[in-house]
Amino acid sequence: xxxxxxxxxxxxxxxxxxxxxxxxxxxxxxxxxxxxxxxxxxxxxxxxxxxxxxxxxxxxxxxxxxxxxxxxxxxxxxxxxxxxxxxxxxxxxxxxxxxxxxxxxxxxxxxxxxxxxxxxxxxxxxxxxxxxxxxxxxxxxxxxxxxxxxxxxxxxxxxxxxx
Amino acid sequence: xxxxxxxxxxxxxxxxxxxxxxxxxxxxxxxxxxxxxxxxxxxxxxxxxxxxxxxxxxxxxxxxxxxxxxxxxxxxxxxxxxxxxxxxxxxxxxxxxxxxxxxxxxxxxxxxxxxxxxxxxxxxxxxxxxxxxxxxxxxxxxxxxxxxxxxxxxxxxxxxxxxxxxxxxxxxxxxxxxxxxxxxxxxxxxxxxxxxxxxxxxxxxxxxxxxxxxxxxxxxxxxxxxxxxxxxxxxxxxxxxxxxxxxxxxxxxxxxxxxxxxxxxxxxxxxxxxxxxxxxxxxxxxxxxxxxxxxxxxxxxxxxxxxxxxxxxxxxxxxxxxxxxxxxxxxxxxxxxxxxxxxxxxxxxxxxxxxxxxxxxxxxxxxxxxxxxxxxxxxxxxxxxxxxxxxxxxxxxxxxxxxxxxxxxxxxxxxxxxxxxxxxxxxxxxxxxxxxxxxxxxxxxxxxxxxxxxxxxxxxxxxxxxxxxxxxxxxxxxxxxxxxxxxxxxxxxxxxxxxxxxxxxxxxxxxxxxxxxxxxxxxxxxxxxxxxxxxxxxxxxxxxxxxxxxxxxxxxxxxxxxxxx
Numbered sequence: 248x249x250x251x252x253x254x255x256x257x258x259x260x261x262x263x264x265x266x267x268x269x270x271x272x273x274x275x276x277x278x279x280x281x282x283x284x285x286x287x288x289x290x291x292x293x294x295x296x297x298x299x300x301x302x303x304x305x306x307x308x309x310x311x312x313x314x315x316x317x318x319x320x321x322x323x324x325x326x327x328x329x330x331x332x333x334x335x336x337x338x339x340x341x342x343x344x345x346x347x348x349x350x351x352x353x354x355x356x357x358x359x360x361x362x363x364x365x366x367x368x369x370x371x372x373x374x375x376x377x378x379x380x381x382x383x384x385x386x387x388x389x390x391x392x393x394x395x396x397x398x399x400x401x402x403x404x405x406x407x408x409x410x
Numbered sequence: 411x412x413x414x415x416x417x418x419x420x421x422x423x424x425x426x427x428x429x430x431x432x433x434x435x436x437x438x439x440x441x442x443x444x445x446x447x448x449x450x451x452x453x454x455x456x457x458x459x460x461x462x463x464x465x466x467x468x469x470x471x472x473x474x475x476x477x478x479x480x481x482x483x484x485x486x487x488x489x490x491x492x493x494x495x496x497x498x499x500x501x502x503x504x505x506x507x508x509x510x511x512x513x514x515x516x517x518x519x520x521x522x523x524x525x526x527x528x529x530x531x532x533x534x535x536x537x538x539x540x541x542x543x544x545x546x547x548x549x550x551x552x553x554x555x556x557x558x559x560x561x562x563x564x565x566x567x568x569x570x571x572x573x574x575x576x577x578x579x580x581x582x583x584x585x586x587x588x589x590x591x592x593x594x595x596x597x598x599x600x601x602x603x604x605x606x607x608x609x610x611x612x613x614x615x616x617x618x619x620x621x622x623x624x625x626x627x628x629x630x631x632x633x634x635x636x637x638x639x640x641x642x643x644x645x646x647x648x649x650x651x652x653x654x655x656x657x658x659x660x661x662x663x664x665x666x667x668x669x670x671x672x673x674x675x676x677x678x679x680x681x682x683x684x685x686x687x688x689x690x691x692x693x694x695x696x697x698x699x700x701x702x703x704x705x706x707x708x709x710x711x712x713x714x715x716x717x718x719x720x721x722x723x724x725x726x727x728x729x730x731x732x733x734x735x736x737x738x739x740x741x742x743x744x745x746x747x748x749x750x751x752x753x754x755x756x757x758x759x760x761x762x763x764x765x766x767x768x769x770x771x772x773x774x775x776x777x778x779x780x781x782x783x784x785x786x787x788x789x790x791x792x793x794x795x796x797x798x799x800x801x802x803x804x805x806x807x808x809x810x811x812x813x814x815x816x817x818x819x820x821x822x823x824x825x826x827x828x829x830x831x832x833x834x835x836x837x838x839x840x841x842x843x844x845x846x847x848x849x850x851x852x853x854x855x856x857x858x859x860x861x862x863x864x865x866x867x868x869x870x871x872x873x874x875x876x877x878x879x880x881x882x883x884x885x886x887x888x889x890x891x892x893x894x895x896x897x898x899x900x901x902x903x904x905x906x907x908x909x910x911x912x913x914x915x916x917x918x919x920x921x922x923x924x925x926x927x928x929x930x931x932x933x934x935x936x937x938x939x940x941x942x943x944x945x946x947x948x949x950x951x952x953x954x955x956x957x958x959x960x961x962x963x964x965x966x967x968x969x970x971x972x973x974x975x
Contacts, residue, residue, distance in 0.1 A: 274771070362759035362760055387767075
């Protein structure tokens with residue numbers, strides 16, 4: 248499921264625990280011309296990227312180091328994030344870790360696509376600065392990807408919105 | 411020699427002579443004409459010469475006249491010049507006379523003023539003399555009356571001396587009586603003092619009992635004065651806040667109670683429940699949408715349920731009483747409920763999402779071309795799955811309403827804007843059914859309510875109206891304000907209506923009327939139940955009309971402009 252990406256293609260990092268959903272999202276994104284990196288847990292996110300670049304597996308505690316390496320090696324244009332993930336850490340933990348490293352990583356838009364509708368969870372994501380929050384079952388896959396595509400080719404600046 | 415002497419002249423010469431003669435004749439005639447013309451011309455010239463002569467004479471005359479006129483004018487001009495000089499001299503003389511007169515007038519005015527002043531002074535002096543004369547007369551009179559008074563007073567003094575002698579005797583006897591009374595009073599005072607001590611003791615005991623009761627109730631209790639200084643704190647409060655009574659008495663409440671919100675941010679002083687109570691409002695955390703925590707010394711914290719009541723005397727706030735307790739347990743239960751609902755929603759929705767997206771992909775045609783029947787069947791699968799998703803969403807809303815975990819976040823809403831946006835969303839349905847649609851908004855104030863909930867109410871009722879009306883039917887919405895406290899939202903259609911004998915079940919869970927089920931329309935049967943709960947929780951009302959006389963249905967919702975706190 249790891250793809251080689253070129254500069255013209257936009258790359259989406261998809262983090263989703265349900266295998267069938269992960270596969271269908273991956274397939275649709277490729278069909279639409281994106282490059283895709285997939286992961287089912289927070290650890291896997293960082294290891295997937297490092298592994299791909301021949302840097303071996305790294306424990307979750309060394310996230311900062313991983314990101315420092317990756318800054319120059321991998322370019323992710325957007326992140327598709329589910330809230331419930333395999334392992335102890337969920338989407339919110341990922342966003343916190345991700346944003347804590349600052350720099351280039353802070354500018355990558357994060358789209359949370361989850362089936363959780365808890366307003367506390369949504370508020371936390373909004374406060375952390377994600378671009379948009381979708382309730383999975385209420386949207387067509389095509390519509391979500393169109394949205395992501397539009398926001399990667401922005402015409403106007405957007406505010407964080409819950410959908 | 412006679413006739414033969416006639417010279418024979420050849421014919422052509424005769425002819426030539428004739429011609430010559432004719433020519434001479436014509437020349438002669440011409441000359442005559444010319445002579446005539448010349449004569450005429452001479453006459454004309456004579457006339458012209460005459461005329462010129464007369465004109466010349468006239469000109470001479472005129473010239474002479476002009477000369478004469480010029481001389482006259484010169485004379486007249488000289489006369490005017492002379493007159494003008496004389497007038498100038500006269501004017502100068504007049505001017506100097508006028509100035510002399512002005513000066514004289516000025517001098518006269520000054521003199522007049524001086525005279526006036528002198529007259530005034532004389533008048534003042536005269537008046538003063540009159541007053542002085544009067545005063546002298548009065549003084550003489552007064553002296554006389556004073557003299558008479560002194561004589562009278564002397565007589566009185568003599569009388570008084572005699573009276574005093576008598577009074578002295580009386581006083582002595584009174585003094586003896588008073589001595590006796592003093593003794594009696596002393597005894598009564600001692601009795602009273604004993605009684606006061608007894609009464610104070612019993613009051614103190616009663617107060618101690620009351621205090622003991624207050625101090626030992628299970629909830630934390632703090633009382634403050636009108637400035638917010640603590641005047642009473644019970645044991646439970648001491649324990650919960652980890653403070654000792656002697657350290658907090660007399661201190662401002664905000665130094666003792668450290669409140670913070672969900673995210674650890676301290677509650678600002680103005681929003682502290684005690685501050686608000688000092689302004690005269692009864693505050694209870696049940697009505698506040700945020701959870702308040704107290705931070706302990708060890709940085710751990712617990713959620714509080716707080717109720718603060720102002721104590722008033724007449725209209726003035728003289729203090730507050732704050733009752734609070736640790737609701738960690740209740741909070742955990744609430745958390746558990748919310749997590750259950752959240753988990754349930756996630757578990758139910760995940761497989762539904764899978765079916766939905768995979769079907770979507772198949773219908774997209776990129777996985778392989780589909781024939782007509784395959785497309786139709788897949789669409790049925792997609793629709794069926796969509797109905798399940800709607801049902802799950804509705805059930806989750808219902809369970810949150812019943813568990814009381816429905817989040818309510820009131821904001822200022824422009825309800826007309828909100829309705830317009832819902833109408834826009836329903837656009838495709840309105841157009842595909844060619845519904846004749848109208849929206850009649852009246853001016854309404856901004857209302858204070860949760861926009862998500864108001865949107866849900868509007869969307870539900872409007873989509874019902876569109877769903878349950880035939881193609882090319884009519885749907886209209888109106889919004890207006892009633893009695894300054896509420897807004898009225900109305901949706902009416904000329905659709906299928908609601909059967910009389912089923913109207914009482916319309917707001918119950920999962921109920922769908924027979925007539926709409928027959929018409930093959932979709933619906934969870936939960937929409938109106940949810941809307942009714944939400945409307946009534948917000949302090950509003952919902953009802954409808956559907957009669958045989960007037961076809962279709964009319965739904966009415968009233969919402970308060972201010973959310974009731």
